[in-house]
Amino acid sequence: MSQYASTPKTRLGRLPKRGSYDPAVIHPILDEALVCHVGFVIDEQPCVVPTLHIREGNSVFIHGSRVSRMLKHLAGGAPACITVTLLDGLVLARSGFHHSANYRSVVIYASGRPVEGDRKWAILDRFVESVVPGRLADIRPATRKEMNATTVIGFPLDEVSAKVRSGPPVDDAEDYDLPAWAGVLPLSLAPGKPVEDPLLRGEPPLPDYIKSYRRG
Amino acid sequence: MSQYASTPKTRLGRLPKRGSYDPAVIHPILDEALVCHVGFVIDEQPCVVPTLHIREGNSVFIHGSRVSRMLKHLAGGAPACITVTLLDGLVLARSGFHHSANYRSVVIYASGRPVEGDRKWAILDRFVESVVPGRLADIRPATRKEMNATTVIGFPLDEVSAKVRSGPPVDDAEDYDLPAWAGVLPLSLAPGKPVEDPLLRGEPPLPDYIKSYRRG
Numbered sequence: 027m028s029q030y031a032s033t034p035k036t037r038l039g040r041l042p043k044r045g046s047y048d049p050a051v052i053h054p055i056l057d058e059a060l061v062c063h064v065g066f067v068i069d070e071q072p073c074v075v076p077t078l079h080i081r082e083g084n085s086v087f088i089h090g091s092r093v094s095r096m097l098k099h100l101a102g103g104a105p106a107c108i109t110v111t112l113l114d115g116l117v118l119a120r121s122g123f124h125h126s127a128n129y130r131s132v133v134i135y136a137s138g139r140p141v142e143g144d145r146k147w148a149i150l151d152r153f154v155e156s157v158v159p160g161r162l163a164d165i166r167p168a169t170r171k172e173m174n175a176t177t178v179i180g181f182p183l184d185e186v187s188a189k190v191r192s193g194p195p196v197d198d199a200e201d202y203d204l205p206a207w208a209g210v211l212p213l214s215l216a217p218g219k220p221v222e223d224p225l226l227r228g229e230p231p232l233p234d235y236i237k238s239y240r241r242g
Numbered sequence: 243m244s245q246y247a248s249t250p251k252t253r254l255g256r257l258p259k260r261g262s263y264d265p266a267v268i269h270p271i272l273d274e275a276l277v278c279h280v281g282f283v284i285d286e287q288p289c290v291v292p293t294l295h296i297r298e299g300n301s302v303f304i305h306g307s308r309v310s311r312m313l314k315h316l317a318g319g320a321p322a323c324i325t326v327t328l329l330d331g332l333v334l335a336r337s338g339f340h341h342s343a344n345y346r347s348v349v350i351y352a353s354g355r356p357v358e359g360d361r362k363w364a365i366l367d368r369f370v371e372s373v374v375p376g377r378l379a380d381i382r383p384a385t386r387k388e389m390n391a392t393t394v395i396g397f398p399l400d401e402v403s404a405k406v407r408s409g410p411p412v413d414d415a416e417d418y419d420l421p422a423w424a425g426v427l428p429l430s431l432a433p434g435k436p437v438e439d440p441l442l443r444g445e446p447p448l449p450d451y452i453k454s455y456r457r458g
Binding site for chain 2: 035039040060061063064065066067070071072074075076078091093094095105106108109111113115116118119120121123125127129131133135150151153154157158161162164165166167168172175176194195197201202203204205206207208209210211212213214215216217218219220221222223224225226227228230231232233236239
């Protein structure tokens with residue numbers, strides 16, 4: 027698909043060469059990240075709340091309890107900023123000034139609207155499958171009571187941009203002769219050893235989708 | 243030290259048992275996390291920007307270019323919300339509804355002020371040491387020109403709270419007989435194999451502080 031539009035909100039003021047409006051850059055970042063940070067304003071006070079998100083097509087979705095203050099506020103169409111950040115590494119330069127981080131981030135400016143009806147059930151199923159692909163087939167289907175207790179809000183990807191830094195440090199020319207090691211220490215979100223629920227009954231095998239879990 | 247005060251802003255509306263105002267809970271979360279998400283408001287529009295942070299005593303600090311829009315805005319004392327999130331695991335329950343995430347997060351409401359003079363130099367040195375302990379001794383000291391090009395802003399930890407979920411899934415009583423595996427898949431930010439700068443001169447050894455790097 028074509029690029030997202032650059033708008034006054036999403037135009038990068040600094041380091042514009044790190045920016046992108048390309049869905050081929052933006053979508054994989056949104057899909058790899060599990061957590062987003064949702065910014066909104068109540069009584070002129072900014073609030074930033076972490077939550078899980080998923081992307082489907084040109085929308086991102088968040089969900090939670092029907093009584094959540096944030097979701098009630100956002101369901102009314104209040105302006106939001108949703109930011110997703112993947113920290114890919116620490117960049118070790120020869121000076122403190124040129125130390126940096128490698129990262130991929132996406133910033134979305136949007137107003138949300140609640141998702142209802144069949145679409146809401148579908149999005150909640152996709153939440154499970156997006157966070158742990160393969161999981162949906164193993165669990166009890168949702169009930170109407172659970173649906174009624176849950177709010178889902180979708181946000182269009184209209185005003186959206188990515189910012190990416192990758193690669194080695196960039197030092198001042200005269201610093202390359204300094205004796206320090208320099209380079210990148212990659213970082214990634216890595217799964218550990220699965221911890222069985224102490225209340226597990228029977229001996230269900232550890233699913234393959236847990237054994238081989240990875241993001242990105 | 244004693245607890246931080248619970249205020250109308252930091253009082254948890256939902257799941258208050260997950261909340262804490264204890265510095266012994268809050269400080270280690272701030273210290274382990276590398277990235278925070280800073281929320282602020284410009285023309286009624288919420289903005290959320292990821293950046294590195296450090297904590298020293300009862301303050302957190304962020305830094306960046308003197309011409310950064312965010313830092314110029316925050317240097318004037320505009321209200322900010324700084325949120326730090328550590329995703330510790332995926333919680334796999336027997337129903338989608340009870341799927342969850344284990345996490346440790348901190349939310350700070352504060353107005354910042356620029357840090358100047360000797361204190362600014364000290365905080366920038368601490369940035370290097372906080373992100374990569376041991377690194378400072380290996381790099382060229384900062385210059386006055388670099389200092390002048392950099393803004394450092396400190397935020398007091400007054401209105402601050404933590405929220406933590408840990409442990410196994412909590413399912414509906416009648417669901418424990420379902421045959422699905424259930425438990426927690428731990429997640430953590432893990433270092434990969436260090437990547438040497440292609441422009442490295444000589445053969446400086448990989449420092450021990452990189453070989454053994456870990457957070458938390």
